Each structure stands twice: as C-alpha cells, then as structure tokens.
Amino acid sequence: MKFDVALGTSLVVIAFDGEKLVTLVGKKSEEPYRGAPMLPSNWVSASESVEDVAKRLAVKILGMDKVYLEQLNAFAKVYRNPMGRVVNIAHYALVNWDLVKNVKVEGYEWMNLNEAPEMIFDHNEILEMAYERLKRRVKHRPIGFVLLPKQFTFNMIHALYEECLGKALDKRNFRKKFMRSQLLVEVGESIFEAPGNKKPSRLFEFDQKEYDKLTLKGYDFKF
Amino acid sequence: MKFDVALGTSLVVIAFDGEKLVTLVGKKSEEPYRGAPMLPSNWVSASESVEDVAKRLAVKILGMDKVYLEQLNAFAKVYRNPMGRVVNIAHYALVNWDLVKNVKVEGYEWMNLNEAPEMIFDHNEILEMAYERLKRRVKHRPIGFVLLPKQFTFNMIHALYEECLGKALDKRNFRKKFMRSQLLVEVGESIFEAPGNKKPSRLFEFDQKEYDKLTLKGYDFKF
DNA sequence: TCAAAAGTGTTATCGCTACACCCATGG
DNA sequence: CCATGGGTGTAGCGATAACACTTTTGA
Numbered sequence: 001m002k003f004d005v006a007l008g009t010s011l012v013v014i015a016f017d018g019e020k021l022v023t024l025v026g027k028k029s030e031e032p033y034r035g036a037p038m039l040p041s042n043w044v045s046a047s048e049s050v051e052d053v054a055k056r057l058a059v060k061i062l063g064m065d066k067v068y069l070e071q072l073n074a075f076a077k078v079y080r081n082p083m084g085r086v087v088n089i090a091h092y093a094l095v096n097w098d099l100v101k102n103v104k105v106e107g108y109e110w111m112n113l114n115e116a117p118e119m120i121f122d123h124n125e126i127l128e129m130a131y132e133r134l135k136r137r138v139k140h141r142p143i144g145f146v147l148l149p150k151q152f153t154f155n156m157i158h159a160l161y162e163e164c165l166g167k168a169l170d171k172r173n174f175r176k177k178f179m180r181s182q183l184l185v186e187v188g189e190s191i192f193e194a195p196g197n198k199k200p201s202r203l204f205e206f207d208q209k210e211y212d213k214l215t216l217k218g219y220d221f222k223f
Numbered sequence: 224m225k226f227d228v229a230l231g232t233s234l235v236v237i238a239f240d241g242e243k244l245v246t247l248v249g250k251k252s253e254e255p256y257r258g259a260p261m262l263p264s265n266w267v268s269a270s271e272s273v274e275d276v277a278k279r280l281a282v283k284i285l286g287m288d289k290v291y292l293e294q295l296n297a298f299a300k301v302y303r304n305p306m307g308r309v310v311n312i313a314h315y316a317l318v319n320w321d322l323v324k325n326v327k328v329e330g331y332e333w334m335n336l337n338e339a340p341e342m343i344f345d346h347n348e349i350l351e352m353a354y355e356r357l358k359r360r361v362k363h364r365p366i367g368f369v370l371l372p373k374q375f376t377f378n379m380i381h382a383l384y385e386e387c388l389g390k391a392l393d394k395r396n397f398r399k400k401f402m403r404s405q406l407l408v409e410v411g412e413s414i415f416e417a418p419g420n421k422k423p424s425r426l427f428e429f430d431q432k433e434y435d436k437l438t439l440k441g442y443d444f445k446f
Numbered sequence: 447t448c449a450a451a452a453g454t455g456t457t458a459t460c461g462c463t464a465c466a467c468c469c470a471t472g473g
Numbered sequence: 474c475c476a477t478g479g480g481t482g483t484a485g486c487g488a489t490a491a492c493a494c495t496t497t498t499g500a
Binding site: 154171172175194196197198199200201202 | 477
Binding site for chain 4: 447454
C-alpha cells in the first residue's frame with residue numbers, strides 16, 4: 001500500500017431558471033488544457049474533508065451557502081487525468097436560481113444543462129450522471145423544491161417538473177396530486193409571476209416538517 | 224496538490240438465504256486491530272482500477288464471478304483510518320445464494336445483515352448504506368432477481384420482497400402485480416421448494432429482454 | 447383420507463388520466 | 474370590456490387492498 005493518489009472534487013451545480021435547467025461551467029486555469037471548459041473543481045489535500053472542500057468551492061462560485069449538496073460518485077478510472085492517479089469525488093448541488101442569478105464569478109458561466117460544451121477528462125460523464133440522478137430524484141423524492149424559491153407558485157413547480165421529466169404534465173392533475181400529498185402549504189399571498197401578467201398567482205411553501213413526519217411513517221413520494 | 228492519499232475498496236456482499244438477508248464479514252489480518260471484524264476489503268494501487276480490484280476481491284471471497292456489482296459511495300472522512308488518509312470506494316454486490324452457500328473461504332463468514340458485529344473504522348456505516356440502497360432499489364427497480372436462482376418460485380420472490388421491505392405482503396396481490404408486469408415468464412416446470420413439501424411449486428424466470436424493452440418505452444417499475 | 451403447502455377470484459375503494467371552461471385582473 | 478393567464482371539476486378506468494377457500498400431492 002502506498003499513499004500516492006491525489007484527491008479532487010468536482011461540482012455539478014444545477015439550477016432552474018424558470019424555463020430550463022442550467023449548470024455552472026468553469027474554465028481550466030492552468031496547463032495542460034488551459035482555458036478548456038470544465039466542471040468547477042478543486043484539489044483536496046490529505047488533511048481536508050472532501051465535503052468541506054466541495055462546500056467551500058460552492059460558496060466561492062455561487063456567492064452564497066444555501067446549497068443542497070450530496071455526493072454523486074467517485075470517478076476513479078486509472079487514466080482519467082494525465083498527471084497521475086486522481087480520484088474525483090464528485091458532488092451534486094442544487095441551488096435556487098433567484099439566489100445565484102445575479103452573482104457573477106470570473107471564469108464561471110451558466111449554461112443550459114443540455115448544451116454543455118465538451119469538457120476536460122471525464123467531466124461530461126460526471127455531468128451526465130448528475131442529470132440522471134436529478135431525473136430519478138425528482139420522481140422519487142420531493143427534491144424539486146430546493147431548485148425553487150422558498151415560496152413558489154404552482155406554475156413554477158409545474159414547469160420544473162415538466163422540464164425534469166421531459167414531458168408535458170396536465171395542469172389540473174398535477175395540482176391535485178401535489179395537493180393530495182399534503183406537502184404544500186398555501187402561504188396566503190400572491191405575486192405576479194411574470195411582469196405584465198393580469199392575474200396574480202398564489203404562493204405555496206414546501207412543508208418539510210410534514211414530509212419528515214410522513215417519511216417516518218413509511219410514506220413514499222412518487223411522481 | 225500532492226499524491227499522498229491511499230485508496231481502498233470494501234465490498235458489501237448481500238445474498239438471500241431464503242429467509243434472511245445475509246452479508247459476508249471478514250476479519251482484519253494485520254495490526255492494528257488484527258482479528259477485528261471488517262468488510263471484505265483491499266488496497267487499490269495507483270495503477271489499478273478500483274472496479275477491477277473489487278471484482279477480483281469478489282471472485283476471491285465468493286469463489287465465482289456471477290456478481291452484480293455497483294459503486295456504493297466513496298467514504299473519505301479525514302480520520303476514518305488511523306494510518307493516514309485512506310479513501311474507501313465501497314461497492315455493493317448482490318449474489319445468488321445457491322452459488323455461494325457452499326463456498327467456504329477462510330476468514331470470511333456469512334451473517335444476518337441485521338446482526339452484523341461492530342466492525343473497524345466506518346464499516347458499519349458502509350454496511351448500513353448498502354442496506355438502505357437495497358431497500359430503495361427493490362422498490363424502484365426489479366433488482367431482486369439477482370438475489371435468486373435463475374429459476375425461482377413465487378414463494379421465493381415473495382419472501383424476498385417481504386424481507387427487503389420489512390413487511391407482510393398479500394400473497395394473491397403480490398402474484399397479480401408481478402403477473403401484470405409481464406416481467407416473469409413461466410418455465411413450465413415445478414420443484415419442491417422445501418424437502419417434504421406435498422405439492423411442487425411452479426418455476427418462473429425474470430424476462431430481462433422484456434424489461435429492457437419496457438424500460439426503453441419509459442416503463443418504470445415500482446413496488 | 448388427511449395434512450400441508452400451492453394456488454386462485456371478487457369486491458370496494460382509490461388514484462390516475464383525459465378533457466374544457468370560468469374567473470380575476472390590469473390595461 | 475377584453476385579453477391574458479390563473480384556477481377549477483368530473484367521469485371512466487385501471488390499480489390496489491382486503492379478504493378465505495379450493496386444489497394438488499405425498500405420506
């Protein structure tokens with residue numbers, strides 16, 4: 001056994017701009033491949049927690065720390081990085097677009113998830129896996145809410161689900177399904193979802209407490 | 224950046240003995256903690272594929288290579304191993320009990336999944352995560368079949384599902400549900416499931432082709 | 447012919463799908 | 474008062490859950 005492997009972490013940050021899923025793509029700042037598109041990434045030293053590094057990276061590139069972060073997978077193929085054996089413990093991050101859309105960090109750019117450029121190493125594979133996970137998560141757990149503002153309209157969440165699942169969903173049935181689930185509480189306020197709308201939309205919040213309670217009882221969210 | 228991290232892999236091997244879920248527990252062969260219970264594990268050198276090492280380890284401790292193997296998670300806490308920074312890319316393996324029950328490998332022992340002893344480092348946490356994954360997988364994908372012989376009776380799969388989901392399932396409804404799914408084909412033969420049974424049980428096989436076909440069409444197995 | 451396990455059917459309820467119109471509001 | 478997007482109801486159908494007896498066979 002030898003201590004001769006390097007550790008890194010990449011972040012697939014996903015947000016929903018109201019229409020499309022977007023992700024944050026960076027550029028390599030050093031040779032080789034300087035300037036090439038890549039996922040936001042960092043080295044992890046032997047004395048650092050991978051999770052901490054991932055969190056710090058998220059704060060740096062997003063300008064805030066309200067991030068849903070979860071380990072995605074370890075990418076560890078022998079020749080994935082020409083510098084030597086580098087294990088990438090990639091993370092999957094979901095953020096609320098409203099909190100990040102105005103943040104501008106040099107070298108990072110939001111792009112449509114489906115239109116990401118070719119990236120270095122196996123970063124496209126990492127991105128792909130994150131996307132697959134999102135699609136599955138959205139079906140089996142009420143995770144979509146972290147991509148939305150704390151308070152949101154039915155139209156927002158409806159659009160998000162249509163985008164994640166890649167198909168049209170009937171407006172009435174969608175509403176009924178969520179309402180029956182007891183997971184949404186009506187806030188009692190309304191907003192104009194888009195400027196120029198004639199009628200304001202009612203706002204809802206996700207009821208995390210209720211969800212936790214139901215989960216303990218064996219409830220299983222399915223879409 | 225430094226190449227100063229060590230890499231290892233542990234295996235959570237799960238099988239179903241017809242009644243209980245079982246897992247393979249090893250013993251540490253070197254100091255420190257020689258003799259202490261641990262998950263089957265191996266070091267991975269900088270030039271080796273983690274997946275390959277995991278597969279070889281599976282072959283060694285199971286005596287055969289028909290194993291469903293999948294990455295579970297990277298366990299990478301800073302102080303998880305007192306020797307230094309060791310990243311464990313743990314794997315989750317499902318095997319058919321009939322193929323392994325007679326294999327005896329020195330130092331490894333089958334134990335009930337729920338009665339595993341306290342193990343070194345974070346191995347209990349790894350085991351726990353594998354168990355959680357199994358429970359989820361069984362609900363959302365027809366994965367249970369890899370824990371059964373190629374041909375199995377309804378009672379076997381019924382018992383397996385009851386065990387994985389941790390609750391009783393109505394025999395008739397269970398059968399109807401699987402039959403409607405079109406995923407099982409009747410083999411046309413029967414066996415005596417237990418010695419001394421009065422009536423033989425019919426045998427079924429999982430129809431992988433049909434499942435792949437349905438999956439392509441967007442079919443989603445749910446239990 | 448009996449003991450033991452395999453295998454089967456019906457009903458009531460619930461959730462899902464498909465589908466089209468009214469409502470509230472600002473301009 | 475009209476244009477725009479927000480919001481609602483119902484009917485049919487398929488899935489689920491609850492429930493107990495008949496069949497096959499070896500001993």
